[in-house]
Amino acid sequence: MKVGVTGKTSRIVAVVQQIKGITDTVFSMDSEGESLGSCDVILLDNLNSKEIDSIWNQYSDTTIAYVMDVQNGIRSDFGQIKELCVIKNIPFITIYEGVIEEEIEKFLFPSRYEGRLQPCISLISVHRKSGASEIARALSQQIADKTTGSIGIVSLDPYDVISVENGITQIYREFDIGGLTPGRIKELATSLDDNLFYIAGNSKLESSRTMDPYKLEQIYSLIQSAFDFTIFVVSPYWDNAMTLVNLKNVKRKYLIATSNRDDMKEFYSYIPQIRYQFELDLRNNSFIFNYDGLGTEAKSSVSNQLSAGCVLQLPYVPGPNPMSKKFTQAGLGKLAKNLVDEHRLPLKTEQKAKGWFFKKSG
Structure with a gap:
């Protein structure tokens, strides 16, 4: 050549x-x-x-x-x-x-x-309080328990108001001045465990809307390079670059759906608009069904509306019943093992149980 x-x-x-x-x-x-x-x-x-x-x-x-x-x-x-x-x-x-x-x-x-690129997935909350943040943290913990590789959780919530200073906003600033590297991203991330890291979202939707999509493409690529496996958590705000760039670039997507019929209907009405405005079709992506026990939307109805199959069904996350945590961990454990095996992440010789560190619904 x-x-x-x-x-x-x-x-x-x-x-x-x-x-x-x-x-x-x-x-x-x-x-x-x-x-x-x-x-x-x-x-x-x-x-x-x-x-x-x-x-x-x-x-x-x-x-x-x-x-x-x-x-x-x-x-x-x-x-x-x-x-x-x-x-x-x-x-x-x-x-x-x-x-x-x-x-x-x-x-x-x-x-x-081929096969050497750092893998990632997106967990997409189809409406507020779908449990996507908790599911992402539980899934990442399950993966971290099985591998010695580094796992990154990246919140793309433009209204992420938790008190974590070095989130996407700080990463974006450092990219602008030319000081951003995968190593620096790891330094900015909040360490949740030896091999588990968290990057917070943005505190204001308005500033998310001003972010340059071309810069975000490079930033997301650098974030993927920083970790052996990355989980992006996408919030249900469909008009800002933080969300749209990720949805366009990440191939493996899981929608977080619930049995809340009213909220699901609202999401169904958004799908044609998203497809028309941004050339994004959120159908045909597998979904995790978070059953809250109060809504009347059936898993089969969601599957039909999304033209997709359900990966697993969970009790409502977070649930008032302590047993829901056990069932959630068990259900996500199978998905975590499949992801570890599929992407050939380095396995731990000994595994130890970890605590439940959910903070808030997402």
Whole structure:
């Protein structure tokens, strides 16, 4: 494979040359890229919109990618650059300290990384007080009990008002100034156990609406890189980037549905709007049925409305009866084991029982 690099410096040329399978590397400081000649791939290193447009017009039949260095902060014209790259179908390669070669190799030879990407799932609360937060914490604890790998719980609740200072808002700020790495994300996360970490959501919906979706894509990717397995908890607010970016990017989704008929009907009415406005279809995703014992919505009705099957049924979480915790742990234990086995997370030789650390309904 012949790779061309164009930018203000040749900083990534030496990195590219070390990647197995690269037969030739060409560098050009010329913003027109005329000296690159014929290449299989061209990497654009920190170019502006005009330069990107020029290269794309000249090499429209060549695979082109934009290399973005988040370690040095975000360019003031980042939004304009990202919009142009989206229009011209130019993917971003995000590099940060310590993983430059890995990220470029991942783009050039994606088959080498199949099965090696850090796995994640989204638990989507279809209405308020569905129990999604508690289910996420119980499931993450079950997984953490079985593996030595690190587990991250990420709240995407724009109204998350718990007293955890370093949540998504702080992570977003540090990404903006270029200091965010997977290691730093782990430092910002609240440690719940030896291998279990929690990242709080945002305290104001208004600020969530101002977050740049392109930046959130990179942030969520960095969060996934920080942990061996990540559980995103999505709250039922469908008009902000925190929610929408996650729903579009995470393939494995579980909806948290309940037997509350009125709230479920309200969610059913949202589905066509979400599909029309954001090109997101929340049907055909498996769901966890959280049975509260008071509502009259049947599991079969939910399955029919969502065109999906139920993964498991739980007693209402949280429930006043202490036995509900036992049943919840038992039910989620099977799902946790399946996720550990499926993603081949490193197993603990000895497992010990953990406490129940639910704080609030979500």
